[in-house]
Amino acid sequence: MIEVIDLYxxxxxxxxxxxxxxxxxxxxxxALIGGSGKGKxxxxxxxxxxxxxxxxxxxxxxxxxxxxxGRMLKRLKERLGIVFQGxxxxxxxxxxxxxxxxxxxxxxxxxxxxxxxxxxxxxxxxLSGAENKYPSQISGGMKKRVALARxxxxxxEIVLFDEPxxxxxxxxxxxxxxxxxxxxxxxxxTAIIVTHEIPAIFSMVDRVAMLYDxxxxxxxxxxxxxxxxxPVIHQFICGELEGPIxxx
Amino acid sequence: MYWTxxxxxxxxxxxxxxxxxxxxxxxxxxxxxxxxxFPPYLLQRIxxxxxxxxxxxxxxxxxxxxxxxxxxxxxxxxxLAKFGAESSLGPVVSLSLIRELGPVISALxxxxxAGSAVTAEIGIMRISxxxxxxxxxxxxxxxxxxxxxxxxxxxxxxLLNAIFVxxxxxxxxxxxxxxxxxxxxxxFGGIQDFVNIRDIxxxxxxxxxxxxxxxxxxxxxxxYTGYGAEGVSKATTQAVVLSSxxxxxxxxxxxxxxxx
Numbered sequence: 001m002i003e004v005i006d007l008y009x010x011x012x013x014x015x016x017x018x019x020x021x022x023x024x025x026x027x028x029x030x031a032l033i034g035g036s037g038k039g040k041x042x043x044x045x046x047x048x049x050x051x052x053x054x055x056x057x058x059x060x061x062x063x064x065x066x067x068x069x070g071r072m073l074k075r076l077k078e079r080l081g082i083v084f085q086g087x088x089x090x091x092x093x094x095x096x097x098x099x100x101x102x103x104x105x106x107x108x109x110x111x112x113x114x115x116x117x118x119x120x121x122x123x124x125x126x127l128s129g130a131e132n133k134y135p136s137q138i139s140g141g142m143k144k145r146v147a148l149a150r151x152x153x154x155x156x157e158i159v160l161f162d163e164p165x166x167x168x169x170x171x172x173x174x175x176x177x178x179x180x181x182x183x184x185x186x187x188x189x190t191a192i193i194v195t196h197e198i199p200a201i202f203s204m205v206d207r208v209a210m211l212y213d214x215x216x217x218x219x220x221x222x223x224x225x226x227x228x229x230x231p232v233i234h235q236f237i238c239g240e241l242e243g244p245i246x247x248x
Numbered sequence: 249m250y251w252t253x254x255x256x257x258x259x260x261x262x263x264x265x266x267x268x269x270x271x272x273x274x275x276x277x278x279x280x281x282x283x284x285x286f287p288p289y290l291l292q293r294i295x296x297x298x299x300x301x302x303x304x305x306x307x308x309x310x311x312x313x314x315x316x317x318x319x320x321x322x323x324x325x326x327x328l329a330k331f332g333a334e335s336s337l338g339p340v341v342s343l344s345l346i347r348e349l350g351p352v353i354s355a356l357x358x359x360x361x362a363g364s365a366v367t368a369e370i371g372i373m374r375i376s377x378x379x380x381x382x383x384x385x386x387x388x389x390x391x392x393x394x395x396x397x398x399x400x401x402x403x404x405x406x407l408l409n410a411i412f413v414x415x416x417x418x419x420x421x422x423x424x425x426x427x428x429x430x431x432x433x434x435x436f437g438g439i440q441d442f443v444n445i446r447d448i449x450x451x452x453x454x455x456x457x458x459x460x461x462x463x464x465x466x467x468x469x470x471x472y473t474g475y476g477a478e479g480v481s482k483a484t485t486q487a488v489v490l491s492s493x494x495x496x497x498x499x500x501x502x503x504x505x506x507x508x
Contacts, residue, residue: 048384077386088377102385105288154385 001026002047002158002190007056009042016042018214020056024207029184029191031201031222033236034211035245040194041085043211044160047192048082049073060158078106081156081189085163087143089135089150095122096131099150106154121149125179141172145179152183159184161193173197177204198237202226210236212245276468280398283390293396294403301362301397301463302404306411308357313412316349317341317419325428334428338435339442341420342413346443346451350413351405352499355458358401358408359491363466366397367487370470371480379471394471397463405459406452413451450506457502458495465491 007020016039024030032040045051046058049065058065060076068076089098099118103109109117122128125145135143144164151159164180165173177197181204184191195201202208202222209219212232218225225233235243324340370393373379382389417439424430469487473479 045380050380050383074386077384080384082381082384084377084381086376088381090378090381091372091376102387105387106385 001059001061002192003057003059004043004047005057005059007043007046007058008054009039009046009051010054015214017046017053017056020211020214020216022209022216022219024190024192026190027188028206029181029193029204030207030209030219031205032192032194032209032211033196033198033201035236036196038211039214040211041162044082044162044192044194047158048080048160049077078154079157080160081151081154081158082160083144083147083151083162083164085166087135087140087147089143089146091135093134094131095127095133095135095138095146098135098146099153102150102154117153121153124152124183125149126175141168141176144168144176148176148179148183152187155187156189158190158192161191161195163194163196165195165197174200177201180204198239199226212236272472273464273468276394276471277464280390280394280464280467283388284395284398286391288391290391290396293392294399297396297400298403300365301358301400302408305358305361305404305408308361309354309408309412310415312353312357313345313350313415314419316353316412317345317416317421318423320344320349320416321420321423322427325424325430334430335434336438337420337424337428337430338417338438341424342417342439342443343447345413345416345420346447348499348503350409350416351451351454351458352495354408354412355405355455355462355495356492358405358458359462359466359488359495363462363491364484364488366463366466367470367473367484368480370394370467371473371483374471374473375476375480389471394467397467398460401459401463402456403459405455405462409451409455450503453506454499454502457498461494461498462491465494 002022002024004020004022007017008015009017020039020043022030022043032043034040042051046053047060047065049068053066056066060079063072063076065073065076089095090101093101096118099121100114103114103117118131119128122131125148127142127145127149130138130142130146135146138146148164161180165176168176177200180191180193183189193201193205202225205222207219208222208225210217210225210233218228218230218233220228226237228234231244234240235245320341321337324344325334325337328334328336328340370379373393379389379393382392421432421435424435425432466487469483469490470480473483
């Protein structure tokens with residue numbers, strides 16, 4: 001279980017998170033929605049331990065990520081996976097090497113075993129045959145699928161997705177959503193998806209949380225969020241220009 | 249605030265920024281050295297970086313070494329001729345190259361060729377979240393990015409310096425014997441008589457320290473690069489300028505210590 005308690009974070013005097021409280025139960029998929037540049041990715045980075053909070057706690061199975069150091073933090077990170085917005089693939093490595101990289105560095109698997117695992121993952125994400133290509137030779141959608149494969153190859157218990165479908169056409173976006181759902185069913189990982197794909201995301205997640213003004217404004221099932229009377233939530237999910245949310 | 253205090257504020261903030269940057273650079277180097285002694289040692293990555301920093305810079309080193317030796321011989325010959333000491337051409341050229349010009353010029357060439365590329369590579373990895381990806385995989389970015397470069401710099405610079413010096417000595421010989429008519433016996437005999445192991449060690453110590461300086465500054469600037477393409481381009485320029493300036497300043501202090 002992931003629990004974020006009263007999380008604060010500022011960058012150069014600009015307060016991005018102002019007391020975030022959020023809970024994600026084991027095996028759940030939560031969609032984190034909110035305006036661009038409002039701190040959703042920052043929140044993910046806190047959860048995976050890439051950023052330290054100014055105040056507050058991030059508990060993963062009752063272990064505070066922000067307090068962990070050295071080997072303990074390493075052990076915790078090994079249970080987590082993240083799919084970055086741009087994929088963050090190593091551009092000097094081929095698709096095969098990218099997926100094989102964590103296996104080579106973190107496990108004692110033999111070359112043949114690694115090869116089989118990578119090909120299996122590539123088949124799962126529908127990229128068989130692309131193993132010798134470099135990240136610069138593949139499309140945005142393919143990059144995201146390779147990033148997903150690289151993340152899932154280590155069987156993480158928690159996976160964080162930072163806008164996995166941004167910049168992709170609707171069909172590829174839908175395919176990636178389906179892929180995430182299928183993978184979640186087979187691996188039963190807990191997931192947080194930062195997304196702007198509204199309302200498409202509502203059909204594939206268990207819960208939705210909206211980040212607004214540095215706090216979680218509302219969290220609930222997709223139905224509850226859709227039915228919310230809050231003018232901010234209503235404006236955001238309906239994409240209306242008029243309302244309490246300023247465009248700037 | 250009173251306007252009379254403004255200069256103090258400006259100077260204070262500059263000094264504060266400078267000291268903070270220096271401290272961060274120091275911590276960066278200390279952390280790199282700390283992790284250097286823990287596995288994994290990533291031999292393949294070190295070899296790759298030796299190839300990049302060392303082998304690929306060799307043609308430039310050969311070319312600059314040759315012409316440095318040649319111009320040094322040409323300039324020195326006319327100066328020595330005024331005192332009738334043409335036979336000292338070999339020792340003068342070789343000592344200048346071994347103790348000073350070899351380590352410094354080869355380091356400046358490596359800074360321009362490889363240092364800038366190291367900064368750009370690490371900087372791009374930073375802005376495209378590749379370093380964060382390493383960190384998120386519970387892999388230490390220092391071990392994968394910084395230490396192989398540092399080790400490659402320590403290994404490559406003395407070797408490049410040796411190549412520079414040898415080629416430079418032969419360049420000087422080509423000018424001395426081909427244009428000025430100095431015999432090979434006089435040229436190389438003088439070198440044998442006047443160059444001793446201390447001179448060679450001085451050059452090696454210098455190039456070793458330059459290897460650390462170049463890779464430290466280049467990696468640091470890349471690791472803490474600014475945002476976007478502009479951030480990377482600024483970091484690359486800063487790495488080259490800072491490395492070049494620090495090489496010359498450090499050279500002075502090294503020389504004053506080693507000479508005394």
